[in-house]
Amino acid sequence: MSYRVGIVGATGAVGQELIELLHRRNFPMESLTLLASKRSTGKTITWEDKSWVVEEAVASAFDGLDVAIFSAGASTSKELGPEAAKRGCVVVDNSSAFRMDADVPLVVPEVNAHAMREHKGIIANPNCSTAVALMGLYPLHEAFGLKRFTAATYQAVSGAGASAMQELVDQLHAWAKDEPLKVEKFPHQIAFNVLPHVDVFYEDGYTKEEHKMLNECRKILGLESLRASTTCVRVPVLRAHSIAINAEFERPVDLAKAREAIAGFAGAELCDDPAHNRYPMPLDYSGKEKCGVGRLRIDSALDNGLALWVVGDQLWKGAALNAVQIAEELHRQSALA
C-alpha cells in the first residue's frame, strides 16, 4: 500500500529537503501534497522533472491524506496537527510542539522505533542537535550505559531556516565588497563570529535548545536519570551541526569496543583517523545520511568517560531525514500489523 503524503511547510528549508528525500529514498507515495501558509499558496515547487502547486494548509487539506510531515514551526503544528490526526492522517511533527507530551512518541528510528507502536496520531521528530548527538551517544549507551554528558555545539546557520542561511551569505558578500553588513535574522553579526545563543533563554540561564538536548535525550533513551549540560552555539557554517561531547558511563569503557559500537550502528559511521587528518567536519557531512563520529578517546576528566565529536546534517538527520525515516517505519509497522 502506498501512502498519500502531505508536507506542511513545503517552502521552507526543511520542506525542500523532505521533497528530495521522499523521492531519493523511494518512499511508497501514491500522491504528494504540498501545503504551506496562505502567503505561499499557489507557488509552484519543482524537484527534478516533477512540480507541485502549493496548497493552503487548512484543516480540510488533510482529508484523504495518510501521513503529513509538519515542518512549519510549533504554532502551525499546534493548530493543525490535531486536526490532521482527527482526520486519520498520521502527523510526523518536526516542531517542538508535542515532543514532551506524554501521549506523543518522540522517535529516532534507529534508537526507539518501538515507541511508535503506541502513537495516537502524532509522532514527534526530535530537535536537530539531539538527533545528531544521539548518533554518537546511543551506540555508546548500548555498550556502556550512559550516565551523564556535557556537550558544546557548533550549529550551522541553516538550522535557523533558509533566510538565516541567506543572512550569512549576504554578510560575507557585503564584507567582500567592503560594504556594511546587515544584521536581521540573528541578534548579532554571524560572519566571523560565534553566538552562544540558539533559541530563547530560560530563567536558569540555559536556552530552550540546551534544555531540549537533556529532556529529549531522556525521553528517547527512556533514561529519566540521565544528566546533561549543553552549550549551544551558532557558528558561521552553512550546513551540518558539530557537537563536542564528554560522556560518563555506568560501566568501564573500552576504546576498541566503543569504536565497534559506533561502526556497527546504522545511523553513524566512524570517521576517526587523526594520523591522516580524518575526522568529521560539517563540509563533509552536508547532504550525507549518516552522521560522522570521530575524535574518540578515553576521557581524561570523567570516570568511565569517553570524549567524542559528532557531525551530522541537521537538515537531514536533524530534521527531514529523520521525519522520512519515521514515515518509512510507520509504513513498515502497518505492513506488519
Next chain:
Amino acid sequence: MSYRVGIVGATGAVGQELIELLHRRNFPMESLTLLASKRSTGKTITWEDKSWVVEEAVASAFDGLDVAIFSAGASTSKELGPEAAKRGCVVVDNSSAFRMDADVPLVVPEVNAHAMREHKGIIANPNCSTAVALMGLYPLHEAFGLKRFTAATYQAVSGAGASAMQELVDQLHAWAKDEPLKVEKFPHQIAFNVLPHVDVFYEDGYTKEEHKMLNECRKILGLESLRASTTCVRVPVLRAHSIAINAEFERPVDLAKAREAIAGFAGAELCDDPAHNRYPMPLDYSGKEKCGVGRLRIDSALDNGLALWVVGDQLWKGAALNAVQIAEELHRQSALA
C-alpha cells in the same frame, strides 16, 4: 629604571601586537630592539610615528638587553632562549618550549605572579586557550575550589599565525568571486567549516593543544589533582577564542558568589545579560584586554558544577598581553627587590 627590551619574532602576528601593547601600556622602555629570522633582517617595522629596522636574532643580539619577549616558535626559543638568559637578559617565552620545565615558572600574572620570583632567566607564557580559560576558571577556583572541567574551544584562525588569518580571508574572497578555494595552511578548508584539530595528535587521541590545557592549568594553579578534558576546534573567526566550559568544584557553588568572583577579578569582566542578548562574542573581545565571561549557570550535569562561556583575544591575553604583563611584573618585582 627603564628596560632595554627585545622582541624575537617581531614580524609575526604576536610580534606586531607586542610592539603595540608595550607602547599602549607605557612599558618603561629605554630601548626596543626588534629581532627576527635572517629572512626578515633589514625589514622596517613601523608603529605610529616610530620605526625600527629588524635585526637578526642571534645569540650576541641579547648582549645589553634586560628582557626579551620570544614569539618565534619553540625551536627558536630552545636555541636562543638559554643564550639570552646566559647574557643576563630575562626571557619571557611565548612558545611551548619551556612551559612544562620544572625550572621555568609558567605565569599568568593575575593568577600566579608569585611563581616568577623563582625564575632562573626564563619565564614561560601559557598557551592561548589556557590563558583565556583561566580568566573564567581562576576566580571560580578561588571561590569554590576547582576539581575538574570539560571544555570545547572555538579558536580563531589568527591563533595559527598571520598567514592562517590570510588564508580564511583569501578563501572567502575566492568564494565571493565564485573561484576555487586554496587550502594551504590548514589541513582542510576553514571557510564555512570547523576543524576539530589544533596542533598535532597524540597517541591517546587528544591533540597537543588539548594536553596543554590540562597540564598548563595544573601547573599555573598549582593543582596536580586537577582533571580536564578539552576538545580544541578551529572556527572561521579572525580573532579571539571562545571556550564553553563545564566545571566541577570541591565546594557547593552559588551563582551570586560566582558572578561576584568574576566581576571582582582583574583579568575578566562579567558579560552576562541574556535577557538583552548580552554574552561574550569574539567580535566584541578582539582588541580587548579583559576576557569576557558569560552564560554563567548552575551546571545540570555536574555536582557543585558551573557552566560558563569565556571569550578572549588570543593574540592579547592569550599571547602578547600576558607576555607584556609578565614583563611589567618583572619590573615591579625588581623595583621592590
